[in-house]
Amino acid sequence: MIWTSTFLLIQAVILYFILAKRSRSSTDPPLDKGLIPWLGHALEFGRDAAKFLNRMKKKHGDIFTVRVAGRYVTVLLDPHSYDEVIKDPVSLDFSRYAQVLMERIFNLRLPGHNLNKAKGLMKKHFQGGNLALLNRTMCMQLSSLLKAEAAQNRMDWKVDGLFSFSYSLLFRAGYLTLFGGEQNNNGTDPAEVYREYQRFEALLTKMARGTLKPDEKRTTQAARQRLSEFLAPAGLGEAPGSGPWVQAYRRLLQAEGADGDMQRKALLMQLWATQGNVGPAAFWLLGFLLTNSEALAAVREEFTRVSQVETSQESAVRTPVFDSALEEALRLTAAPFMTREVVKEKTLHMADGREYLLRKGDRVCLFPFISPQMDPEIHQEPQAFKYDRFLNKDGSDKRDFYKGGKKLKYYTMPWGAGNNGCVGKQFAIDTIRQFVYLVFSHYEMELCDPEAVMPESEASSYGFGMLQPAGDLEVRYKLRASL
Numbered sequence: 001m002i003w004t005s006t007f008l009l010i011q012a013v014i015l016y017f018i019l020a021k022r023s024r025s026s027t028d029p030p031l032d033k034g035l036i037p038w039l040g041h042a043l044e045f046g047r048d049a050a051k052f053l054n055r056m057k058k059k060h061g062d063i064f065t066v067r068v069a070g071r072y073v074t075v076l077l078d079p080h081s082y083d084e085v086i087k088d089p090v091s092l093d094f095s096r097y098a099q100v101l102m103e104r105i106f107n108l109r110l111p112g113h114n115l116n117k118a119k120g121l122m123k124k125h126f127q128g129g130n131l132a133l134l135n136r137t138m139c140m141q142l143s144s145l146l147k148a149e150a151a152q153n154r155m156d157w158k159v160d161g162l163f164s165f166s167y168s169l170l171f172r173a174g175y176l177t178l179f180g181g182e183q184n185n186n187g188t189d190p191a192e193v194y195r196e197y198q199r200f201e202a203l204l205t206k207m208a209r210g211t212l213k214p215d216e217k218r219t220t221q222a223a224r225q226r227l228s229e230f231l232a233p234a235g236l237g238e239a240p241g242s243g244p245w246v247q248a249y250r251r252l253l254q255a256e257g258a259d260g261d262m263q264r265k266a267l268l269m270q271l272w273a274t275q276g277n278v279g280p281a282a283f284w285l286l287g288f289l290l291t292n293s294e295a296l297a298a299v300r301e302e303f304t305r306v307s308q309v310e311t312s313q314e315s316a317v318r319t320p321v322f323d324s325a326l327e328e329a330l331r332l333t334a335a336p337f338m339t340r341e342v343v344k345e346k347t348l349h350m351a352d353g354r355e356y357l358l359r360k361g362d363r364v365c366l367f368p369f370i371s372p373q374m375d376p377e378i379h380q381e382p383q384a385f386k387y388d389r390f391l392n393k394d395g396s397d398k399r400d401f402y403k404g405g406k407k408l409k410y411y412t413m414p415w416g417a418g419n420n421g422c423v424g425k426q427f428a429i430d431t432i433r434q435f436v437y438l439v440f441s442h443y444e445m446e447l448c449d450p451e452a453v454m455p456e457s458e459a460s461s462y463g464f465g466m467l468q469p470a471g472d473l474e475v476r477y478k479l480r481a482s483l
Contacts, residue, residue: 040067080351125245161472167279295387334414
């Protein structure tokens with residue numbers, strides 16, 4: 001027993017030195033391994049990535065390498081240098097880390113999957129001529145759900161949390177629009193799908209980080225299984241209600257040899273990808289408007305002038321005030337990581353002339369939430385919601401922002417960039433525009449507490465798209481008398 005304990009102790013000491021031996025060379029970015037062997041900064045990073053990375057930026061500057069759960073991650077926070085990462089798919093691979101997350105979150109393995117073909121399908125169905133059809137279907141679903149949502153007696157106010165209200169409505173409308181919903185699932189209530197999805201999403205960040213407790217693993221497994229059952233018929237054959245995109249996506253999966261179980265898991269991944277950010281984004285925007293009377297009046301006035309937006313002909317309608325308000329809300333609350341695996345040693349050429357070596361096997365991470373989005377040099381009073389921040393005085397779109405006296409290509413990045421930018425960006429924008437317009441035209445809505453302020457964001461949700469609120473904003477609403 002003594003010899004066994006001694007042997008294990010020696011192994012632990014050897015392992016510690018192996019994991020701790022990395023040191024910074026003259027060509028490396030500043031290195032910060034943290035005090036805990038192997039884990040490094042993983043705990044602090046997971047608790048509040050923005051707070052941690054801001055601390056590292058103050059300590060090391062706009063590029064540094066940190067140890068996180070046995071991996072070394074180089075974080076780049078200079079937006080002038082982002083193209084060095086975004087435009088290099090040879091040395092810096094996007095798909096490897098994406099596959100890690102696919103397996104951790106969705107238990108999904110698609111070894112023969114062609115990401116370019118899947119992306120091509122998305123472009124075909126979420127852009128161009130097919131976008132108008134999607135918008136019309138979404139508008140119809142939203143209008144129907146909104147009319148049914150209010151109390152039956154139109155004189156009575158209904159009270160709800162704004163996040164719950166926004167996310168539930170947009171999720172159900174999106175589910176019906178893209179996956180066929182109740183028509184394709186033998187009468188399954190979309191609200192039941194949403195409730196199960198909430199159970200799943202509540203633990204998503206823990207799934208991604210591999211930190212689930214045993215009881216949480218059981219919860220996620222049950223929710224994943226139930227959601228897969230809901231989605232099982234979607235896209236099969238030419239069943240009425242199936243959207244053309246999900247049918248084409250299912251055919252692609254079948255052609256690649258994915259069995260029925262993996263197809264259902266892939267559809268769950270797409271459910272999260274298409275619905276996981278739109279609802280929270282709409283909540284933040286509506287909340288900022290309801291707590292800012294000037295912004296609310298400006299957006300309402302614009303919607304009154306362009307009431308034809310309700311016909312879903314978004315391509316012919318300009319809403320610069322709304323667009324600026326949405327972009328501002330996203331600047332404040334969109335916080336995804338842009339992560340790449342270093343598959344080939346690369347010299348990173350910074351915009352200011354500095355050069356650093358990126359080591360094969362490390363990861364590179366951009367976090368645009370810190371810079372450019374919350375950088376006070378780029379956006380004055382970055383913590384404040386200014387609905388006209390992206391408008392010039394003449395009402396045109398403002399696109400000129402600067403850092404260090406140099407014009408920025410990337411001044412806000414909620415949709416990603418380059419080849420990995422969001423294919424469904426325009427559909428998401430159109431959906432949020434429709435939703436806000438329909439809410440204002442269908443309902444009288446107001447804060448239950450006129451002095452209420454926006455809730456803080458949930459610190460653990462940094463890195464996974466839209467931030468989740470740590471609380472809710474209570475509102476009351478009723479159908480307008482004219483409806």
